[in-house]
Each structure stands twice: as C-alpha cells, then as structure tokens.
Amino acid sequence: MRFMILVKADKNSEAGTLPDEKLMTEMGKYNEELMKAGVLLAGEGLHPSSKGARVKFSGTQRTVVDGPFAETKELIAGFWIFQVKSKEEAIEWVKRCPNPMPGESEIEIRQIFEAEDFGPEFTPELRDAEERLRAQLESKK
Template identity: 50%
Template sequence: MRVMVMTKGTGADESQGQPSQEMFEKMQAYNEQLVKAGILLAGEGLKPSDAGAQVVFTAGETSVVDGPFTESKEIIAGYWIWEVSSLAEAVEWARRCPFDPRYGATQMLEIRPFFDMADFAEVVDSQTLAKGQELIERGDA
C-alpha cells in the first residue's frame, strides 16, 4: 500500500525559520531508517507558503491567492511517499519522526493512502481505467 505522509504545522509556525543543523541531522537519520526499511519512495520539504499560491475554485469561478497563508489552520510543510504493508505500519513509522519544538507546540503528520485504479472499478469502465493506469506507468499523471 502506498501512502502519502504530510508534515503539517500552523501558518504561524512558518515564521520560525529553517531547521537547525541538529534537526536536519535528526531528520536525515530518520530518512535513512526509512530507506533501509525499504519503504521510502520519495519525500521533500516544501518552502514556506509565502513562496506559493492557492488556486481556488468556487461556483464556477477561479481565483488565485498569493502566499503567505498565515491564517490557515494547517500548512503542509513537506511530505513522504511510503510503500508499507498497512496503515498500522505507516502509523508506527510516523510515531518515530523527530520534530523540532521550535516549530510550535502542535505538529502533525497526516497519513493518507493512495487510490489504486481498482478502487474505481465499480464506477469507471475498464477501458478508461486501463488508460489511467497507462498514464501512471508512463509518468504522465
């Protein structure tokens, strides 16, 4: 099962700055454990929201909001993509993640499984599913 693990904090946390050398080393050691366990497929940190934008779709209208998003309750700060045997295994690995208390009292990891094409078999015809799988395998989706 593939899962995305998102590191989250509040918009106010972004002003805390870059990780320290010590925190970077701790996170690097954690990532090395994930690699050795064979579950890490990808992962990166994200720049603060002031370097980004939100594209908002509301009732047929599209608008763009430039960052920062300091009023947001949760900001995604980074992610991993893991291949695990179960959600329980992902939770166990997530519990080991080192966090830096400088980035606020509450930090969170959200774990979400990816859909497989088979998950749509009851509502999407097999030809469309096959094309979707082909796009994924080619790296176009």
Template identity: 45%
Template sequence: MAKYMLIMRSNEAAVEDYESMDFEAVINAMGAYNESMMKAGVLLAGEGLSDAKEGFVVDFAGETPIVTDGPYGETHELFNGFWIIQASSKEEAAEWAKRCPLGPGSKLEVRRVTDETDFADYADNEYVQKEEQWREELGTK
C-alpha cells in the same frame, strides 16, 4: 503493499521554534529518519516545501478560479512537506509516522494513496484505463 502519504503540518508556534533551531541538527534528524525508511525499503518519495510566502492558493469557490499569493490569511496550520511510503498495513504506516523527529505543534496526517482497486467498479472507464497506461509510461506502477 499499500502506499501512504504522511503530510507534515505545523502551527505557527512550531514554525517559530523550527526557525530558532540549529538547521544542521534539523537536517541531521530528518536525514536519519529518511535513511531509516530507505533502509527498510518503505520510502517511495518525500519532499519539504518552501516558505508559505512563496506559495499561492487557487480558490474555486466562485465562478472562475481566483489565485491568491501566500502567506494565507487565517491559516492555523502550514503544510510543510510530505513522504510517500509503502507499508503492509495502516498500523505499520502509523509506526513509521510516530518515528518522525517532529516536536510540539507539528502533526503528521497519514492517508492511504488510492490505487486501481479503488476504481474497480469503473474499470471500463476511458480515464481509468488511461491511468493504468500512464503509470506504466511514468514507471510508477
């Protein structure tokens, strides 16, 4: 089965709507969604993220990386959290994404997580081989 990352993004209006919601209702809706994925055996990981004001950006545009504190200048969408699921197909991943209890102004970007098959042409590479060992050591294989 392939792994897919569901990346939660919201625009400023959606963030404002979220802030005015009953937080316990939000916890209950997300909890039920997470529980349904756990019961189906598809949820591998998932986390929410703290306020963008607590974050920072490392920009590699110049000769040396520059660290800038959040919130971020002209950000039109904020990355709020993620899930990593395992699904048998892109279509199954889309079905799980569509069940997420998000409202207007929010989006889930769904991306397949790469695995060793994506690097088959480089199987002799030292770091591709080390990656295999690291996954075993971390118990993520």
C-alpha cells in the same frame, strides 16, 4: 498500501526558518532507515505558503489567491509517501520520526487511493489511460 505523511506547518516553517543541523542530521538518518526498509517512496520539504498560491474553483470560474495563508495549523510544511502494509505500520513509522518542529508539532497520515478503490466507475478504458500515463511518468525518471 500507500500513505501520504503530512508534516503540519508552524509559525517558524511559515516564516521560512530552515531546520538546524541537528534536525537535518536526525531526519537524514530517519529517511535512510525508511529507504533501507523499503518504506520510502518520496519525501520533500515545502517552501512557506507566502511563496505559494491557491486556485479556487466556482463552476467554470478560476480565481488565483497568492499566499501567505492565515491558518498555519492547516498548512503543510513537508511530506513523505510511504509504502506499507497497513495504517498501523504507517503510524509506527511516523512515531519513530524526529520531532519536525521546535516544541509541539503534528504529522497527519492519509491513505492514497489505489485504482481498485474506485470500483466500476473506473472503466477498463480509464484504467488503460492511467497505466499509460504512469508508464510515461516512470520513463522520465
């Protein structure tokens, strides 16, 4: 099972404040532990929403809204993608994470859909197209 681990933003991450050396060292050790355990598939920090944009959809119309975005508690400061056996295992790994923000912070855990989750609507033709796309992405690494 794959899970996306979402590090929630706070006023400091939204202000563009970078982590200090101590936190970067702790996170480096944590990421190394995840990698050695075969859990870590990807992980990155994100720039503040002031450098981002959103595209809103309404039927065929698209509207671009530039950041920053007001609701800091709904924003993401970074992420990992874990490969684990269960949600409980993902939770246990996240509980071992250094606190990513000064003071209080929150990390959200969300399971990633796999092909088999989509049922019969995910036809053999769609599966083949998806597999070709994934193979192309993999070959670019």
